[in-house]
Amino acid sequence: xxxxxxxxxxxxxxxxxxxxxxxxxxxxxxxxxxxxxxxxxxxxxxxxxxxxxxxxxxxxxxxxxxxxxxxxxxxxxxxxxxxxxxxxxxxxxxxxxxxxxxxxxxxxxxxxxxxxxxxxxxxxxxxxxxxxxxxxxxxxxxxxxxxxxxxxxxxxxxxxxxxxxxxxxxxxxxxxxxxxxxxxxxxxxxxxxxxxxxxxxxxxxxxxxxxxxxxxxxxxxxxxxxxxxxxxxxxxxxxxxxxxxxxxxxxxxxxxxxxxxxxxxxxxxxxxxxxxxxxxxxxxxxxxxxxxxxxxxxxxxxxxxxxxxxxxxxxxxxxxxxxxxxxxxxxxxxxxxxxxxxxxxxxxxxxxxxxxxxxxxxxxxxxxxxxxxxxxxxxxxxxxxxxxxxxxxxxxxxxxxxxxxxxxxxxxxxxx
Amino acid sequence: xxxxxxxxxxxxxxxxxxxxxxxxxxxxxxxxxxxxxxxxxxxxxxxxxxxxxxxxxxxxxxxxxxxxxxxxxxxxxxxxxxxxxxxxxxxxxxxxxxxxxxxxxxxxxxxxxxxxxxxxxxxxxxxxxxxxxxxxxxx
Numbered sequence: 001x002x003x004x005x006x007x008x009x010x011x012x013x014x015x016x017x018x019x020x021x022x023x024x025x026x027x028x029x030x031x032x033x034x035x036x037x038x039x040x041x042x043x044x045x046x047x048x049x050x051x052x053x054x055x056x057x058x059x060x061x062x063x064x065x066x067x068x069x070x071x072x073x074x075x076x077x078x079x080x081x082x083x084x085x086x087x088x089x090x091x092x093x094x095x096x097x098x099x100x101x102x103x104x105x106x107x108x109x110x111x112x113x114x115x116x117x118x119x120x121x122x123x124x125x126x127x128x129x130x131x132x133x134x135x136x137x138x139x140x141x142x143x144x145x146x147x148x149x150x151x152x153x154x155x156x157x158x159x160x161x162x163x164x165x166x167x168x169x170x171x172x173x174x175x176x177x178x179x180x181x182x183x184x185x186x187x188x189x190x191x192x193x194x195x196x197x198x199x200x201x202x203x204x205x206x207x208x209x210x211x212x213x214x215x216x217x218x219x220x221x222x223x224x225x226x227x228x229x230x231x232x233x234x235x236x237x238x239x240x241x242x243x244x245x246x247x248x249x250x251x252x253x254x255x256x257x258x259x260x261x262x263x264x265x266x267x268x269x270x271x272x273x274x275x276x277x278x279x280x281x282x283x284x285x286x287x288x289x290x291x292x293x294x295x296x297x298x299x300x301x302x303x304x305x306x307x308x309x310x311x312x313x314x315x316x317x318x319x320x321x322x323x324x325x326x327x328x329x330x331x332x333x334x335x336x337x338x339x340x341x342x343x344x345x346x347x348x349x350x351x352x353x354x355x356x357x358x359x360x361x362x363x364x365x366x367x368x369x370x371x372x373x374x375x376x377x378x379x380x381x382x383x384x385x386x387x388x389x390x391x392x393x394x395x396x397x398x399x400x401x402x403x404x405x406x407x408x409x410x411x412x413x414x415x416x
Numbered sequence: 417x418x419x420x421x422x423x424x425x426x427x428x429x430x431x432x433x434x435x436x437x438x439x440x441x442x443x444x445x446x447x448x449x450x451x452x453x454x455x456x457x458x459x460x461x462x463x464x465x466x467x468x469x470x471x472x473x474x475x476x477x478x479x480x481x482x483x484x485x486x487x488x489x490x491x492x493x494x495x496x497x498x499x500x501x502x503x504x505x506x507x508x509x510x511x512x513x514x515x516x517x518x519x520x521x522x523x524x525x526x527x528x529x530x531x532x533x534x535x536x537x538x539x540x541x542x543x544x545x546x547x548x549x550x551x552x553x554x555x
Contacts, residue, residue, distance in 0.1 A: 031436075353490035355468045355535060359528075360492075363436050371468045385489060386468060414441060415491060 014310040019395050022047040022302075026395065033365025036400045041185055041344055041391030042369055043235045044216055046299075050238055053298040057291045065290055066264060066281070080290055083297030084280070090300045091230065092221045093247050097279040100246040100253070101293045105212040106135040108231035108246035109179070111283065112208055113139035115256030116177055122148030125174040127205070129154040129162050130381065131184040131191070134374040136210045140179055154180070156381065160187035160336035168199060175205040182214035186375040186389065187336025188344030190214075197227050206252065212236060216393065217315060217342050219308050228252050234292060239299030243292035246283070253279050260285040311394040315343035318392040318401065325405045329412065335378075335387055343392040346373070349408075352415050354388045360411035366404055419511050422503050423519035430523035439524055443495030450498040453485040464539045469493045471536035475547035481506050482551055484544060493535050496528055500537075504544050509555075512548035517541065 020026050023045045028035050037045060057079070063072035065080050081096070088096045102108045120126070126140050126149050144151045152175065154167045162180075178200045183190050197207045208229040211220055215232045222230050229252065233244040248256075258265055258276055262285035267275040276282045303311070322345055326332055331350035348354055358370030371386040372379045379386055390404065417425070433439045457474035464471040469490035476483050484505040488494040503519075504512055520529050529537050 353469060355490040356492045360440065363440070385470070414437070414444060 014306070014314050014394065016314065016395065016397055019306065020397075022049070023395055024048060024051070030365045030367070031363050034403075036366045036396075036403050038390040038392060038396065038400070038404060039367045039369050040216065040393040040396075041213060041236075041373075041389060043241070044238050044393055045395070046240070047238055047302050049302055050240065050295055050299050053295045054240060054291055057294055062291075064287055076290060076294075079294045079297075080288075083294045086297040086300050087245055090219060090304070091245075091247055092223050094223060095250055098247055098250055098253065100248065100280045100283045101288050102231075102244045102246050103242055103289065104233040104235070104244035105210060105231050106139075108229075108244055109136055109208065109210065110139045111246060111259040112177075112229050112231075112248070112256070113143045113179075114259050116143055117146050118257055119255075120147040120149045120176055123174065124149040124176045125152050125172070126150070127152045127154060127170065127175050127178040127180075127200075129180045129191070130156040130377055131160065131162060131187065131189060132179070132181055132375065132377075133185050133210065133212070134376070135212075136179050136181060137377070149176070150174075153377075156189075156378075158382075159338050160184065160189045160341075160378075161338045162189075162191055162196075164192070164195070167196065171199060171203045171205070173203050175200070175203060177206045177208060179208040179210065181210040181212070182220065183211075183217070183342050184336070184375075184378075185213045185344075186373040186378050186387070187338065187346050188213075188341040188391075189336055189338040190340040190342060193227070194225055197225055201226070213342070213344075216303075217308075217312060219304075222247050234296040234299060237299055238302055239296040240292040242289045243296050245296075250279065253283070258282050258285070262286045306394060314394045315392055318396055318398065319343040319345070321398050322390065322392065322401045322405070325401060326408070329405070329409060331412075332408075335382055335384070344389060345391075346387040346389045348384060348387050349412055352412065354386045356415050357388050357408065357411045360414060361404070361407040364403075364407040364410070366407050368404075419503055419507055419515045423515075426499060426502070427519050427522045436524070440492070443499075443525075444491055445495070446498040447488075447491040447493075447495030450487070450494050450501070451485065453487040457485065458487060464536045464543055469535050471497065471540050473540055473543050475544070475551075477551055478506070480508055480555075482509060482512065482547055484547070486540070488536065490535065492528070493537060496525060496537055497540065499523075499525075500540065500544070509548040509552040513545060513552065 025045050061072055061075040063076045065077040084099050085096050088099045093099050126144055128137055128140055130153055141151055152170050155163050157163055182193055193209055200207045206228040209227045211230050211232040215237045228249050230247040235241040265277050265282050265285040267277050333348055335346045354370040358368055369389040373389055453472055458472050462472045462474050469488050471488045473486045484501050486497045486501055488497055520526055
């Protein structure tokens with residue numbers, strides 16, 4: 001009986017050492033020290049299955065898709081479309097044609113923002129939040145410039161949480177679209193998007209969720225969330241760079257005009273008029289990043305084989321442990337103390353520039369992000385030039401956090 | 417001293433250090449001791465916007481030479497500024513324009529002057545050369 005219980009316990013726990021062997025890069029040395037990779041918010045590392053799948057594609061089935069009648073083209077097309085279905089299932093989209101391949105989150109947001117240009121008129125409003133990445137601010141500002149619509153910003157408080165009472169106050173039938181992130185890249189705040197989506201729909205606004213920082217940690221259910229658009233990148237969830245997903249509800253995708261004109265997105269072309277292809281091809285002009293599109297499916301499979309419950313459990317432990325350890329350092333302040341946050345710690349030490357700490361701990365083999373994290377409005381809110389951001393993935397360990405904390409202490413001593 | 421002689425002197429100083437930590441500690445010291453830029457020059461007009469650390473640079477003509485003062489909000493950047501000021505300040509425009517930067521590589525700080533580093537230093541060197549070019553054209 002005891003053995004039985006013990007076995008169940010073991011099964012539930014993640015064998016981190018085994019997981020780490022899936023990622024060849026993690027065993028290398030940087031500046032003569034073992035690599036401690038805490039810049040997962042910028043991009044995740046890639047497991048061997050993903051690396052191998054890229055090579056296999058080029059070695060075995062490379063051909064252009066949706067075009068040729070020859071066998072390789074058919075094989076490549078099948079693999080690409082299978083990947084689309086994998087992702088459809090992963091995010092629980094109703095139809096595969098609601099899942100569009102893009103080059104990444106930024107492209108997806110720009111596609112939607114550009115499409116809304118034909119739907120907005122002066123004095124309409126577009127809403128973003130104070131927590132957004134520049135990618136989810138600038139395309140909407142450009143849209144406002146183009147259409148005369150007004151940009152409205154949901155404010156945040158000092159914990160890095162959106163002020164929901166203000167959100168509700170700002171909502172009106174003037175708002176045509178709300179663009180907000182699922183999880184903040186700079187602070188790790190998990191936003192209450194389900195609630196926000198419901199509220200936006202009550203005033204007739206569409207909602208775009210920037211899920212770039214969410215998909216490495218959780219499995220979004222787009223039907224349950226009822227969002228109109230959900231965008232993310234492959235490279236933050238163990239996939240290759242250069243591929244991302246734009247999920248859009250069928251009705252919305254039919255309503256929006258194409259973004260890029262070219263091959264693949266047409267039904268018929270004459271010099272007088274072109275008719276557009278059906279979804280998803282209407283939005284997938286030109287030869288896509290075929291290999292990365294296919295391999296994103298491999299990455300999704302890999303993440304699911306590790307299991308999102310396991311991922312969350314491990315990351316939560318790392319977050320709690322690192323927060324405790326870092327706060328032992330005198331003068332250290334954490335920015336982003338939301339009640340619900342992911343495994344991201346943004347911090348500064350009194351009187352020391354984040355760039356200096358980042359540079360010194362790099363010499364000790366530690367990779368973190370320093371700077372404004374492409375979220376200058378957040379830095380302006382706190383009146384700081386930037387922060388040091390450590391972002392943990394499920395393949396990170398408490399031992400690595402110990403090395404990191406010691407390195408920060410050493411940097412502090414050197415710089416004080 | 418000529419720029420070349422100053423650079424050789426700096427390379428000599430750095431050759432005493434055995435490892436990166438000693439080098440960095442020295443740079444931090446240099447940064448702390450960098451003479452302050454006059455507050456009136458620490459204005460947006462003189463700000464070189466790097467992605468991460470800010471750098472202010474001011475150049476003034478002193479007879480046939482150019483005197484540079486500078487500052488940064490990051491101490492390592494400030495230390496490297498101190499090295500650059502020591503090299504380029506009180507030199508003639510022609511000498512500044514002809515100077516090469518290989519000594520930075522020799523003292524193991526090459527990565528700080530890489531265009532991808534986003535610390536404002538690359539733009540600072542460009543700006544120093546721009547000052548030299550402007551003074552040369554004026555005279």
